[in-house]
Amino acid sequence: xxxxxNIIELIDVRKEFDDETIAVDSFNLQVKKGEFVTFLGPSGCxxxxxxxxxxxxxxxxxxxxxxNGEDISSLPPNKRPVxxxxxxxxxxxxxxxYENIAFGLRLKKKENTYKNADGxxxxxxxxxxxxxxxxxxxxxxxxxxxxxxxxRSVSTLSGGQQQRxxxxxxxxxxxxxxxxxxxxxxLDLKMRKEMQIELKKMHQRLGITFIYVxxxxxxxxxxxxxxxxxxxxxxxxxxTPTEIYNEPINTFVADFIGESNIFNGAVxxxxxxxxxxxxxDCLDDYEINQLVDVVVRPEDIKICQPGEGQLKGKxxxxxxxxVHYEITVAIGKFEIVIQSTYTADVGSxxxxxxxxxxxxxxxxxxxxxxxxxxxxxxNTVEFGDGxxxxxxxxxxxxxxxxxEGYLITAQGEKLDLTGIEVNVEVDTHxxxxxxxxxxxxxxGNIISMIYKGDHYRYIVRxxxxxxxxxxxxxxxWNTGDxxxxxxxxxxxxxxxxxxxxxx
Amino acid sequence: MKGLRFSRSQLCIPYAVFLILFVIAPLVVIVYxxxxxxxxxxxxxxxxxxxxxxxxxGTLLYSFSLAIVTTLVCLVxxxxxxxxxxxxxxRKKYVLLLLFILPMWxxxxxxxxxxxxxxxxxxxxxxxxxFLNSVxxxxxxxxxxxxxxxxxxxxxxxxxxxxxxxxxxxxxxxVFLRVTLPLSVPGIISGVTMVLLPSMTNYVVLDMLYNSxxxxxxxxxxxFSSYDWNNGSMISLILLIIIFIVTLVTNRFSDKDANNxxxxx
Numbered sequence: 001x002x003x004x005x006n007i008i009e010l011i012d013v014r015k016e017f018d019d020e021t022i023a024v025d026s027f028n029l030q031v032k033k034g035e036f037v038t039f040l041g042p043s044g045c046x047x048x049x050x051x052x053x054x055x056x057x058x059x060x061x062x063x064x065x066x067x068n069g070e071d072i073s074s075l076p077p078n079k080r081p082v083x084x085x086x087x088x089x090x091x092x093x094x095x096x097x098y099e100n101i102a103f104g105l106r107l108k109k110k111e112n113t114y115k116n117a118d119g120x121x122x123x124x125x126x127x128x129x130x131x132x133x134x135x136x137x138x139x140x141x142x143x144x145x146x147x148x149x150x151x152r153s154v155s156t157l158s159g160g161q162q163q164r165x166x167x168x169x170x171x172x173x174x175x176x177x178x179x180x181x182x183x184x185x186x187l188d189l190k191m192r193k194e195m196q197i198e199l200k201k202m203h204q205r206l207g208i209t210f211i212y213v214x215x216x217x218x219x220x221x222x223x224x225x226x227x228x229x230x231x232x233x234x235x236x237x238x239x240t241p242t243e244i245y246n247e248p249i250n251t252f253v254a255d256f257i258g259e260s261n262i263f264n265g266a267v268x269x270x271x272x273x274x275x276x277x278x279x280x281d282c283l284d285d286y287e288i289n290q291l292v293d294v295v296v297r298p299e300d301i302k303i304c305q306p307g308e309g310q311l312k313g314k315x316x317x318x319x320x321x322x323v324h325y326e327i328t329v330a331i332g333k334f335e336i337v338i339q340s341t342y343t344a345d346v347g348s349x350x351x352x353x354x355x356x357x358x359x360x361x362x363x364x365x366x367x368x369x370x371x372x373x374x375x376x377x378x379n380t381v382e383f384g385d386g387x388x389x390x391x392x393x394x395x396x397x398x399x400x401x402x403x404e405g406y407l408i409t410a411q412g413e414k415l416d417l418t419g420i421e422v423n424v425e426v427d428t429h430x431x432x433x434x435x436x437x438x439x440x441x442x443x444g445n446i447i448s449m450i451y452k453g454d455h456y457r458y459i460v461r462x463x464x465x466x467x468x469x470x471x472x473x474x475x476x477w478n479t480g481d482x483x484x485x486x487x488x489x490x491x492x493x494x495x496x497x498x499x500x501x502x503x
Numbered sequence: 504m505k506g507l508r509f510s511r512s513q514l515c516i517p518y519a520v521f522l523i524l525f526v527i528a529p530l531v532v533i534v535y536x537x538x539x540x541x542x543x544x545x546x547x548x549x550x551x552x553x554x555x556x557x558x559x560x561g562t563l564l565y566s567f568s569l570a571i572v573t574t575l576v577c578l579v580x581x582x583x584x585x586x587x588x589x590x591x592x593x594r595k596k597y598v599l600l601l602l603f604i605l606p607m608w609x610x611x612x613x614x615x616x617x618x619x620x621x622x623x624x625x626x627x628x629x630x631x632x633x634f635l636n637s638v639x640x641x642x643x644x645x646x647x648x649x650x651x652x653x654x655x656x657x658x659x660x661x662x663x664x665x666x667x668x669x670x671x672x673x674x675x676x677x678v679f680l681r682v683t684l685p686l687s688v689p690g691i692i693s694g695v696t697m698v699l700l701p702s703m704t705n706y707v708v709l710d711m712l713y714n715s716x717x718x719x720x721x722x723x724x725x726x727f728s729s730y731d732w733n734n735g736s737m738i739s740l741i742l743l744i745i746i747f748i749v750t751l752v753t754n755r756f757s758d759k760d761a762n763n764x765x766x767x768x
Contacts, residue, residue, distance in 0.1 A: 057666050077669040084670045090663040094685045103681075104671035173671065 013063035041230035083170035098150035140172035265294040284361040300358030309353030385462035386442020430491035431471035440484030536736035549737035566718040585653035633714035656690025
């Protein structure tokens with residue numbers, strides 16, 4: 001087998017913490033030598049954990065990490081040819097700049113070849129000499145543009161300078177991979193922009209593979225060769241910045257990367273999709289009647305005369321953003337955000353045109369919530385960390401309930417349903433949220449909200465077992481809100497599990 | 504209600520009175536007695552007496568060795584303990600910490616009495632091992648004072664520094680020697696200060712464990728109880744200066760570190 005050109009490869013990596021939370025799951029990634037790869041995702045999505053597993057600070061629960069084809073999953077950090085730039089720099093406060101950068105070099109050993117008196121060569125593993133260390137430290141300081149800072153105490157440096165020293169300390173060891181954990185997070189905006197460009201240059205000059213972690217989508221798009229979008233411990237999409245931006249694979253990516261208008265749509269013909277009450281030509285081929293999420297970038301919507309274009313709406317607001325205006329237009333009950341270099345008068349009616357290549361369709365991920373449930377003594381059903389009233393008679397056709405709560409089947413058989421396991425299905429439209437967390441069958445926190453033109457799509461997650469409720473709601477709530485979940489009795493669909501219980 | 508307003512300097516008055524009455528005045532009295540003889544005439548005799556007498560110099564040496572050995576023993580026991588308490592993920596570590604601190608809540612003469620019984624169980628006649636027993640007694644007494652500052656400084660240690668060190672190629676031992684240990688120096692210094700100085704003077708422990716050798720504290724006590732205030736004051740003064748020098752030296756260490764610590768915050 002030829003040596004693969006992947007410098008690092010993650011195969012089915014999974015990380016579960018002691019408290020059984022799953023930080024990273026089925027993570028598969030290949031990184032080529034010299035690439036600039038960015039892990040992008042909201043905080044808590046598992047991107048830092050993945051980086052820490054590559055560095056060796058955390059060990060994967062299962063799966064493999066291959067470096068140049070060799071399994072390094074269980075090696076300690078000091079045995080791995082990778083170096084890390086930490087989020088808060090982690091410079092050693094008791095050492096000066098020189099000693100900080102030389103820290104790794106002083107621990108390094110290398111093989112030197114000598115010739116003995118007979119002219120035979122032999123090699124010895126030796127520590128680096130003082131002159132070698134001096135030279136390397138000097139070069140590293142030049143790379144980060146801080147010549148002459150050797151004797152300074154790290155406490156006298158500004159944030160940006162400390163950041164550069166942290167980078168110098170890592171690259172001086174000539175690692176095969178440089179890991180950067182949100183390295184610019186603590187810098188101000190201007191400094192961050194400068195460092196982005198410098199890091200990118202450094203990457204080109206050094207030829208080292210960079211793996212970069214950030215939650216800033218702009219940073220990811222600016223710097224990377226390859227972006228890995230992560231959410232909830234799973235990879236959502238891997239691609240070049242352009243692919244990620246232009247062809248988001250699902251609504252999460254579309255919403256996370258840049259601004260998006262996201263609508264519910266339906267495919268009404270060959271390369272035809274209907275949303276916002278109008279039919280559009282599109283480029284994505286889906287089966288007819290397929291329900292889809294439609295993503296339209298604000299800059300892909302063009303303003304035209306009312307009557308031209310596919311849509312017509314009233315301007316609600318127009319905000320100057322420097323390069324463009326951000327214009328919100330109401331079309332019936334839908335709202336669309338547009339970015340345009342022209343402004344439009346608030347209250348005026350304008351036409352909107354969207355070209356086929358500006359419309360991105362994605363298969364709907366959530367249309368129905370599915371759970372495993374158990375029927376209780378009182379003929380309610382327990383699922384998703386909650387207990388709901390339900391109609392158990394739907395389990396057996398033609399059955400009724402007697403006064404004591406037993407189920408009488410159509411054949412007149414008397415059944416006790418307590419403890420029976422059922423499949424539960426609830427439509428996203430049939431779940432309601434309430435402020436009163438005590439009412440409702442379950443409660444949880446809103447972990448995600450995505451605006452879909454005329455309504456929001458929420459995901460509510462319970463605390464106990466992290467069960468998710470996906471629901472649509474026209475009102476705006478806030479992420480993090482604790483809400484009660486209400487599902488009316490007749491909206492809960494129950495089916496029996498195909499077990500051998502009945503014989 | 505104008506009359507109720509105080510200026511800053513007025514608010515200092517109670518403290519200044521306290522300072523004058525209980526710190527400065529006694530010091531002046533000590534200095535006065537140290538440099539006078541029984542008739543109240545100025546003299547250096549007390550000073551010369553101290554350094555001319557092999558007895559007093561021997562006591563100073565004995566106190567020093569006792570204090571240093573006690574401090575070292577405390578450090579050797581306290582460092583690993585504090586390290587485990589602060590750095591490991593063991594459950595209920597606060598309970599463990601409390602167990603080490605708890606003896607401080609019990610009167611120390613009572614503790615030493617208990618220790619005496621235990622020691623005599625092993626040694627028979629405990630007066631045969633005066634130095635050893637004194638070290639054990641003082642270690643028992645002062646250990647919490649060593650553990651607490653060490654625990655605090657080790658707990659404050661930023662985990663990412665340790666990760667950075669191992670990321671740069673250091674194995675566990677090197678990480679400890681080159682990062683953990685240097686960064687816990689402030690804890691070591693304040694622990695040493697808190698154990699070294701009291702163990703030079705706490706003669707009650709020696710008395711209770713039948714160690715009849717004098718240490719600095721007992722020497723001062725004996726002079727004062729025989730009404731030789733002049734020599735007693737001079738020894739107190741010398742001890743005071745020794746303590747002052749030790750504090751000065753250690754403060755320079757910890758000051759330097761305090762500056763560096765500020766940097767990572």
